[in-house]
Amino acid sequence: MRDRQVEVVLGGHAVAHVAGAVIVVAHRGPGRITPDDTAAVALESLAELVCSAVEEAPAGPGAAVARQATRWLMKHAEQISPGVPIDFGVLSAADNGGVAIFLHGAVTAVLAGEQGSEYYRGSDAAFTVDRVASEPAKAVALFVDDAKGRIPDLPPARGVGWLVEGIAQAGGAVVWSNDVRSHVRTADPAARRLPPPTARIDREPQAPQADSRPVEPPATGMQPATSMMDAVTSATGPAHGTADQQSYAHVENPRGSTDPAPEPDPDLQRRLEATARSTVLTVKVMGFKCARAHPSDPRAAFCTVCGMPVDQTQALAEVVRPPLGMLVLDDGMTFLMAADAVIGRDPENSEAAQRGLIPLRIDDTSGGMSRAHAEVHLVNWDVQLIDRGSTNGTRSRPPGYRDWIRLTPNQPLVLVPGTEVMIGNRVFRYEPAAPPPFG
Structure with a gap:
């Protein structure tokens, strides 16, 4: 710009x-x-x-x-x-x-x-x-x-x-x-x-001084930028992206077809935020507090909120659970994990949504995603993914692995940071909300 x-x-x-x-x-x-x-x-x-x-x-x-x-x-x-x-x-x-x-x-x-x-x-x-x-x-x-x-x-x-x-x-x-x-x-x-x-x-707002340098030709459009998160590699080619960025440039499904990531859905995100806003402050769990009084997972050496070290010798106390991480979709859309959610191509009218889960609609042109494909549940300090018997299944890839693993229907998988999940022809990655401050 x-x-x-x-x-x-x-x-x-x-x-x-x-x-x-x-x-x-x-x-x-x-x-x-x-x-x-x-x-x-x-x-x-x-x-x-x-x-x-x-x-x-x-x-x-x-x-x-x-x-x-x-x-x-x-x-x-x-x-x-x-x-x-x-x-x-x-x-x-x-x-x-x-x-x-x-x-x-x-x-x-x-x-x-x-x-x-x-x-x-x-x-x-x-x-x-x-x-x-x-x-x-x-x-x-x-x-x-x-x-x-x-x-x-x-x-x-x-x-x-x-x-x-x-x-x-x-x-x-x-x-x-x-x-x-x-x-x-x-x-x-x-x-x-x-x-x-x-x-x-330190002074009143004023118009900048005139620029004496030559004026460039008229602009034809805004300068390109990555859409929301750096999940899609740039058009300059794989040499200019990290391994993670390259893996999201074009996702291949088990049947061998490929689809470009569609545009994010702003209406969906507004619904997600409205539901999360009403539920995020209601869940209390046992945990620690860091030096800044942030609630944190008692199993973690670093604060879940700010990433600073946590004194693990302190006594457990009841705390309000903060968001437990982010789901980063292959088009760059991010979803903060503050409440349970149901994922699919049309989850708004699903039974899970009627139970109060946030409907997280993801566009997919492969035909491999069910209307209510999978659910994400926040259990204590864990983020669990459950395939709800979808027709084409849900696959996950733990960090450091090359092969995709098909989930057993209705059996929860605890997501660890860096885990990738494929539903239909779309991929998202689970990331912590706050990384450790050192290294």
Whole structure:
């Protein structure tokens, strides 16, 4: 998105345009932002995250941004703001020519098209909003919600202000579409580092100075980026991806046919989040607490939430169970494991959904996926997968193994981090929500 005009709007929050991405962090403290405020520190940390994602995936960092931002929330956010959530949003480019949206907390993304505006609200999600949307005809914007959940109106027309690179104190940012000419020339990720956080926070928002460098030709579309998570290798070929990335580029089913991963379903994710939001805080189990008082699996040496070491000599106590990990689908969609779920091509009206399981619909063109194919159950601190007698079966591949193993129907399989699961012609991988901080 570095070839788009990024215009800031009036307000007291922290906004950055760095390495082609736009970051907005809410400032909830009194007065103007200072370099030591939580919003400024978080903005600098997130900007470093974005730069790292660009270095990891220079052809398009959207997937890497989503993956790293999720883990940043689980591992670093509590250190920056103990006990107080950090509201933020990130816009970056997506490999389908659209825009990747990542939101946490009271931040809203607005996609303004010819027929009206579409809204993605971080406050409506159980944990995060992780989306890929088509590039809107007019603009895409990030705004911080006010105390009553309201957001500013999108400017009626493009202004003259242009945040070329760096940070500003503002209420949000608008990325205008279509006929904007580029003001950024370098393609070297290392050259696009964020200026120090004092660059613009210590003065009133103002339009950037005119750029004396030559103007690039008109842009024809957003810069490509990985869709949501780096599960699909780029078009540059296998040499540019990890082994895991290469394995998801095209999935082969036992019958030998292949199908490309379909587009994620945003309506399904909204239903998933609504159900998870109502159930995630109701399950109590016996566990430990880390030094930051996060609940954690008593069998684990590291905290389930932040990844820090856990004192395993402490007495067991009743704790509210946190999410137990993520399912990462082969199209990059991620699902946080906060409640039991039923997986299939049409699980909404299944018996399992009537029992209260979250319906997790996955598109599949192979004909090998049942309407309600398998269930995922959270039992104490374990994530269990159960094939419910599907016609074509469910296969799993433990980490480090080459061969797929067919599950025995109605017999639970405990998923360990790195386990891959194939249903129909789709594959997902189970990953921890927070990795250990060392090694």
